[in-house]
Structures are given as C-alpha cells and as structure tokens.
Amino acid sequence: MPNSNRYQMPDPSIQLTDELIMHxxxxxxxxxxxxxxDGRLMQRLHDEMGCEVMGVEVEQSNIVAIIQxxxxxxxxxxxxxxxxxxxxxxxxxxLSQTLQQVRNPKRLLLEMLRVARRALVVVPNFGHWRVxxxxxxxxxxxxxxALPYEWYETPNVHFMSMRDxxxxxxxxxxxxxxxxxxxxxRSVDQLWGSNLRADSAFYLLERDSGKG
Amino acid sequence: xxxxxxDQDSSNDRSDEIVQTQYVxxxxxxxxxxxASGETLGPVRVxxxxxxxxxxDASNAIFICxxxxxxxxxxxxxxTSDRKPGWWDGxxxxxKGIDTNKYFVICANxxxxxxxxxxxxxxxxxxxxxxxxxxxxxxxxxxxxxxxELVRHLGIKQLLAVVGGSLGGMQVLEWAILFPDQxxxxxxxxxxxxxxxxxxxxxxxxxRAIYADPGFANGDYYDSEGPRYxxxxxxxxxxxxxxxxxxxxxxxxRRLQDSDxxxxxxxxxxxxxxxxxxxxxxxxxxQRFDANSxxxxxxxxxxxxxxxxxxxxxxxxxxxxxxxxxxxYDTDWLFPTSQSRELVSALLHVRRHVSFIExxxxxxxxxxxxxIDPLAALVSPFLExxxxxxxx
Numbered sequence: 001m002p003n004s005n006r007y008q009m010p011d012p013s014i015q016l017t018d019e020l021i022m023h024x025x026x027x028x029x030x031x032x033x034x035x036x037x038d039g040r041l042m043q044r045l046h047d048e049m050g051c052e053v054m055g056v057e058v059e060q061s062n063i064v065a066i067i068q069x070x071x072x073x074x075x076x077x078x079x080x081x082x083x084x085x086x087x088x089x090x091x092x093x094x095l096s097q098t099l100q101q102v103r104n105p106k107r108l109l110l111e112m113l114r115v116a117r118r119a120l121v122v123v124p125n126f127g128h129w130r131v132x133x134x135x136x137x138x139x140x141x142x143x144x145x146a147l148p149y150e151w152y153e154t155p156n157v158h159f160m161s162m163r164d165x166x167x168x169x170x171x172x173x174x175x176x177x178x179x180x181x182x183x184x185x186r187s188v189d190q191l192w193g194s195n196l197r198a199d200s201a202f203y204l205l206e207r208d209s210g211k212g
Numbered sequence: 213x214x215x216x217x218x219d220q221d222s223s224n225d226r227s228d229e230i231v232q233t234q235y236v237x238x239x240x241x242x243x244x245x246x247x248a249s250g251e252t253l254g255p256v257r258v259x260x261x262x263x264x265x266x267x268x269d270a271s272n273a274i275f276i277c278x279x280x281x282x283x284x285x286x287x288x289x290x291x292t293s294d295r296k297p298g299w300w301d302g303x304x305x306x307x308k309g310i311d312t313n314k315y316f317v318i319c320a321n322x323x324x325x326x327x328x329x330x331x332x333x334x335x336x337x338x339x340x341x342x343x344x345x346x347x348x349x350x351x352x353x354x355x356x357x358x359x360x361e362l363v364r365h366l367g368i369k370q371l372l373a374v375v376g377g378s379l380g381g382m383q384v385l386e387w388a389i390l391f392p393d394q395x396x397x398x399x400x401x402x403x404x405x406x407x408x409x410x411x412x413x414x415x416x417x418x419x420r421a422i423y424a425d426p427g428f429a430n431g432d433y434y435d436s437e438g439p440r441y442x443x444x445x446x447x448x449x450x451x452x453x454x455x456x457x458x459x460x461x462x463x464x465x466r467r468l469q470d471s472d473x474x475x476x477x478x479x480x481x482x483x484x485x486x487x488x489x490x491x492x493x494x495x496x497x498x499q500r501f502d503a504n505s506x507x508x509x510x511x512x513x514x515x516x517x518x519x520x521x522x523x524x525x526x527x528x529x530x531x532x533x534x535x536x537x538x539x540x541y542d543t544d545w546l547f548p549t550s551q552s553r554e555l556v557s558a559l560l561h562v563r564r565h566v567s568f569i570e571x572x573x574x575x576x577x578x579x580x581x582x583x584i585d586p587l588a589a590l591v592s593p594f595l596e597x598x599x600x601x602x603x604x
Contacts, residue, residue, distance in 0.1 A: 030563075052563075054560075060569060060571070060572075060586070063567065063569050063590075064589055064590055064593065066567070067537070067567055067590065067593050067594050067597070068593040068597070069597075070597035070600070070601065072535070072565050072566055072567045073567050073568075074556060074566070074567060074568040074569070075568060075569045075570055083553075083557075084553050084556055084557040084560065085557070085560055086557060086560055086561040089560055089561065089563065
C-alpha cells in the first residue's frame, strides 16, 4: 500500500466529472462512452438528456451491469482501437480518466474522432507541482488517490502534463475546443499556471478540419 | 450446429417438469408454404413444445431456435423415467436464465428436420411415398417462415424475444430481417451472419461421407439400414468442430481407452479415449438422426448469408427493429468472435441497440450449451429489461 506521507493526486469527484462531461453534450445526441465502467454516466445521459448511449467495456461484469440498466454495451479492449465501430456513428465520444492507461493514447484519440464528431477527455495532470516536488525532492514516482498503485503495478502507463497534451493535439491535427483545468475537485475555466496547479484537465476535442 | 449430447454434466440440475411434444399442421392447402426456391408444400406438420404460461396480452413469449441437430425438446422431461432432460434444460425453466415462471417459451423442430416436423423422411401426400431427396431445397428463410407461422397460430402477435445459438442464431437473424415486427429482441449466440468457408468445408466432408456410403441409395434408404457408417462419420468430423483443443486435451488428453500401454496391433480400432468418444458420438447420432435431414440442413447452413438479396449486410440489418444481444466464445473456432464482431459492427452502422460480449469458456463452439451460468447472467437481465419496456 502507498505510504500516506507521499503526495496523492486528488481524484476529481466522479460527480463533478460527470457534470462537466454532461455540460458539453447536446441533448438527444448519440454518445459512446469508452471505458464506461458500470454505465453510471450512460444512465444519466440517457435518463436526463435523452441521449442514445453506447458503452465500451473490457470487464464482463460491467457489461452485465450495463445490460441490467437496459442500456447497450460491447466488450472491447481500448488497446486494440475501435475497429468495430463505424466512422461517424456517434456525436460524442467520452473517455474519462482512462487515456493514461491505454498503450497508444494517440491512436485512441484519433479513433475517437473517427467514430464521433467530438471527443470529451478527462486526464490527470502529472505536471502538478506536488508531483514535480515528489520526483525532485524524494525521487519517488507519484501515486494517485483514485489509483493507489505502486509504479510496478499501476495501470497508468503514461504520465503526461497539460502542456504535453496540448503538444500532442497540435501534432496530430486535433483541435482543442475547450480546456478546463480541474483543481481540488472543481473545474475552472481559466487557471493561472494551470499546468502546475491543476490535478486533472478536461478537454473537448474535434477534428481540425473544422467538420461538424 | 451443436453436439447436444456432450453436456452430460449439465443434466444434474434437471428440472423435473413433465412436458409433451405437440403437433400442428400448418400451411393447409390451398395456403401452401412457398420455399425460397419457389417450390411449394403443404400441409407442413410442426413438432413443438411450450413451457410456462402465456400472459393475457400475449407479451411474454420467447421462441427458442435450435441448432443443426437439435429438436423441439429444449427443456423439462417427457416422463419421470426420462434419462435426460431437454437439450437446453439448464438454461430454460423455473427460475433459470430464461425463467418459465415469467415467460412463455416455445421451441419447435425445424422444417426439414427429423424429429416431428415435416422433412425429407416424411411421406409426400401427393405421391404417397417418402420425399427423400425430392423434398424442396431448404433455406434458413423457409425454416423461419414456418416458425413465424407457428407463432401466429399460437395467437402471439409479437414475441418478446427470439433466442438461438449457432444455426439457431442464424434463424434469429433471418427472423429479425424477415419479420421485423414479430420480435422485440434478438439473442444471437455463437453464431454468424454467414457460414464461413471453413464451416462449409467441414459440412462438405460430412455430406461426402454420407454420399459415399453404399447404404445411401441416393437417399431412398428407408427400407434398409441406410448410410449409418457415413452418417456416423459425418457426426464424428462435425463433433470435433464443436470442441476446442483445450477441451479435448482436458477431457481426454492422450489417455488410452482400456489399458495403460499401447497394444501395438492394427486389429485394435480404438486405442485412445478420444477415439472411443467419437465412435460413441457417431453411433448415438445414427440412432436419432436421419441422413437426408443432415444433408438438407447442412446445405441450408452453407447457403446462409444474411446479406443475400441485399446490397450489403448493413442493408439487410437495416430491416430489423429488434434490440440485439450478441455473444461469442473465445475458444469457438467454428463460429469465431470475428464473425460476431462483423455482425455487431454492421448493427452499429445502422444504429441498432446492440450489446456484445465475448465470453471466456474452454468448451469451444459447444460452450453455449454447456456453460450456462455466465450466459444466464447476461440473457436474463436483457430479457427482463426488454419485457419491462414493453409491459404497461
């Protein structure tokens, strides 16, 4: 178990993340939730916003949980892309706190914007000053509260900062429509020194061609 | 397409519900059944069983489509002395995955079969002699047309769901595009929108074994023993395709049948346990199945391609109105997951409600008949939610 003295990145509350994502999704639109867990967000999008939803999950028990909600889900490994999902079959693709865990984040982001018009992504910001301190001062790999794993068993295989994320978007021709730093469980529209102070960040992305 | 008699293990939790096969004659002249080939036939006798009670507004009916060599006897027993319950008894019954306390379940023997429904072994009322190979050429569409008519005959306007594995799953798919208003939900297990070339290849070997048997007599063998060796051989080959390398290894390995040493004798026909098992399966099959039905049904399976007559699979599936549940098995190499994924992808393309899962199970294609618990965990809530969405 992680040492309690060590800095743990606060997990933006699930509730907040859901609200933030829902805020950027149009009513009655088609939404695909990647790594949707037990379908909590899908249910809200369906019930409160009349969205047509679809979940992608790797865990069998989660697929059953989603079917139990009366919602559709397909089992797929995000590491293998979204080969079964046709082009432009959704309005929005959601990926919350999962990007840092997939083997090829760049490919998955491109896949998201192949199957959907817009992508909503929440990623941890490993550029947070306390993460940097942890590395500098103690020479230790930081761990997060939500994913309290040691480096040798963590599902987080990529450690990116907000600045890194922006660079990648530039590099692969995706446009950041909106960036919201999340700090201590609250999303803020603008934050001075966000790359140092935000523990996570929300992004709304679309293809740079300006389609949709 | 399945080896219904492999799952001897699952007969432990048999529900001792006594059921009876019923018979009805449909397509009475002049309302003959027209086959996809253009040929006509009538009347058509259908053998079917039902479990549970149809509710007042007839909204709780589920139709079960059996696989290649199945029959109408899906659940329960025919008498208290019955050695084995129906072929999907672990899945269908009171409190089970398909709960007969809640649903009215129907299962019918397929057209062209040999377990009560009109098939090539029956007497042609026009000629007074058996059809043999003069039975009309059969397609999955024809089978579904008869099932559909049975449902109407039973006073059911719309089924809650149609459920089937393997060739049964193909019927579910055909049903969903042919009579889209007749089903609310479709459950497609270990199946595919078309039979793969590999599947056709194995069917071809089975048919060749029957044709090559001198007892076959061009299909007119009912006064003699018939092509028993050919049919048994066909079954042995097919049976292998229903298993997996792992399941054969697990169940038999290289173990010898009646000794711990090799006999070093060419007189000894069955040395290994797997040999003995396959021989037994072949022998058992000959007792319960008709070679002509086997020829017709495997050919029907070869022909199956859901997109036939449409510009694409997507276009075919655009006809559907049901919500879908699709499941495949990781060790099934006869109907591999890739084929289910192709189906799911096409369903997503036409924006249908579809759930898909690849289940892990070592038993190969036959998993859907053997590994009931994970299947029930999946199908039961799917049916329940569909039922809730329809009931007032």
